[in-house]
Amino acid sequence: MAPSNATPHNPHVVVVGAGILGASIAFHLTLRGAQVTMVEAGEPGQGASRVSFAWLNSYDKNPFPYHDLNRRSIEMWERFRRRLGADIDLVWGGELRWSITPEGAEALAARAKVLQNWGYPARLMDAADVRALEPDLAIGEMTAASYTDIDGHVNTGDVIRACIAAAEARGAELRTQAPVTGIQLSQVGTAPAKVEGISIGEQMIPCDAAVLAGGPDMPALAALAGVELSLYHTFGATILTEPIAPLFKHIAVFHPAHDRPPTVNFRQFSDGVVMIGATAPDNQHDGDRARTDSDVAEIMEEAAAIVPALQGVRVQDVRQGRRPIPRDGESIIGFSDTVPNLYLATTHSGVTLAPIIGEFAAMEIVDGATIDLLQPFRLARFRSN
Ligand SMILES: Cc1cc2nc3c(=O)[nH]c(=O)nc-3n(C[C@H](O)[C@H](O)[C@H](O)COP(=O)(O)OP(=O)(O)OC[C@H]3O[C@@H](n4cnc5c(N)ncnc54)[C@H](O)[C@@H]3O)c2cc1C
Structure with missing residues (x-):
């Protein structure tokens, strides 16, 4: 038929x-x-x-069929690159995140359990594990950490x-x-x-x-x-720095203190440019308005407090746009x-x-x-x- x-x-x-x-x-x-x-x-x-x-992940994707679609797609990226036959700056190394509150630690452990039961290789870590993975990160206060080593990012x-x-x-x-x-x-x-x-x-x-x-x-x-x-949309922004020396030894994506707003996220392209994603500093308007110059200055200050190598680093570009969300x-x-x-x-x-x-x-x-x-x-x- x-x-x-x-x-x-x-x-x-x-x-x-x-x-x-x-x-x-x-x-x-x-x-x-x-x-x-x-x-x-x-x-x-x-x-x-x-x-x-552009974090390639299936961390927060629910329910299982949607998680599974994302996970399968992560696994397809290498074949996609081969078929394209081009340099697309596909960077693997996993995602590291940590919490700084007791509730954050509980949430992190609960999510890691769900992901593990779905066969997604999230792993709980303590400060010593994180230090062994990324010796140059300033860890500071931390209640728990998790690492998902199949995640990556792309240009x-x-x-x-x-x-x-x-x-x-x-x-x-x-x-x-x-x-x-x-x-x-x-x-x-x-x-x-x-x-x-x-x-x-x-x-x-x-x-x-x-x-x-x-x-x-x-x-x-x-x-x-x-x-x-x-379908609706929210506003989002990412900040690109001038190229700097490599920030990470192993990981590709970094979400420190993800349980304390504003959360600041990091990834680094192969040419040294760092991309920083962040919620709005006042956390009241995340998603319903574009970021202002003073938001960007605050985000960069927060970013440099967590990653000291970003101190004084020049912002090259601020990208603003809408995310489509069914x-x-x-x-x-x-x-x-x-x-x-x-x-x-x-x-x-x-x-x-x-x-x-x-x-x-x-x-x-x-x-x-x-x-x-x-x-x-x-x-x-x-x-x-
Ligand atoms: C800040 C932010 C962070 C994000 N982080 C992640 C992440 O970490 N990982 C992840 O997987 N996803 C992430 N996303 C989501 C992801 O970026 C989007 O889901 C994806 O880019 C959508 O791609 P698209 O091709 O559907 O839309 P778009 O990239 O918006 O492309 C749509 C195109 O359609 C064109 N168009 C619209 N109307 C017309 C018309 N009438 N005629 C002709 N052309 C038209 C537009 O000009 C545009 O070029 C993020 C999004 C944002 C904004």
């Missing part, structure tokens, strides 16, 4: 949005023989993906550029400065309306299927096809049930999830597969609640 979303063998697919999800999906579509047109409102990789802390800009270059090498076309303004639907008889083409102003690009990967702008994009998305915190992936050749892909943790969403979306679109692991993440779940 033909799959319900069957498209021609080499379908022409328009992918809207060239962030990490759109770029990964476009790349994987070309691997499966699709003809791809990528359409981007601005320039590739300037949305949430640019701001992202999202490099990934997006590599995906686009590899897709273009397989014949894909990229249209930039091309905001999508309409989705043309056609209806035959009583069958559900299907996407006929994607409009950029007066121009329409005909297609067999369309993918919407518009990050925080997904609700507006999906509304062009009459699809309602349960209403229940999990991903929205799959064909719309009202417009059957319209594929939706949006999520928080889209960096961790880029390899699995790219590969799975391409199979569902080109091969008509219905992937079991994606069933919990269909948009229709919001309607049945």
Whole structure:
């Protein structure tokens, strides 16, 4: 029997949005023989993906199916890199975090237990273990620590550029400065309306299927096809320093004193640049407003108090943007049930999830597969609640 979303063998697919999800999906579509047109409102990789802390992890992901999706995707990153054949500054080494309150220690131990029961190799540590792992860190007060050695981080800009270059090498076309303004639907008889083409102003690009990967702008994009998305966004910021000497011996991501706001997170690119993510200093407005210059100064002060090597280090860039978050915190992936050749892909943790969403979306679109692991993440779940 033909799959319900069957498209021609080499379908022409328009992918809207060239962030990490759109770029990964476009790349994987070309691997499966699709003809791809990528359409981007601005320039590739300037949305949430640019701001992202890009920690590849499944630490706080619940329930199990969502944790498992993230974990599987972490395991796919090496293969993704090999297929791209490019340097994407993929850094492994795990995540180290510690608490400074008794409640924080309890929470850390409880989470480590859940993760271990799910087969995720989190490990509780004491100060001596941390000192052995990272002898140069100023530990100070600590009630407990945990280390998850399969976590890593990546340079999202490099990934997006590599995906686009590899897709273009397989014949894909990229249209930039091309905001999508309409989705043309056609209806035959009583069958559900299907996407006929994607409009950029007066121009329409005909297609067999369309993918919407518009990050925080997904609700507006999906509304062009009459699809309602349960998605909100929060503001986030990351600060990049000038390059400095290596901060860590082993770890890739560092979350010290994660139970005392503002929490400050660290990772370091291979060129020495340190990326710092932080909650807003007053912790009252985290997520509902952009960071000010004085917020950034306070965050840098806090960061240098924990990592003395950052004292006096120059800030090179402050990235601000919106994180897309589906209403229940999990991903929205799959064909719309009202417009059957319209594929939706949006999520928080889209960096961790880029390899699995790219590969799975391409199979569902080109091969008509219905992937079991994606069933919990269909948009229709919001309607049945
Ligand atoms: C501060 C912060 C920290 C984060 N930390 C992590 C982390 O540690 N680990 C992790 O895995 N994830 C993290 N995330 C989440 C992750 O970055 C996002 O889930 C991911 O980047 C989303 O990618 P995307 O491609 O869906 O969206 P985006 O990168 O926003 O790309 C969407 C693209 O669609 C384009 N677009 C929108 N509307 C239109 C239109 N009408 N026409 C054409 N193009 C359009 C936009 O211009 C944009 O380029 C973080 C996010 C933030 C903001």
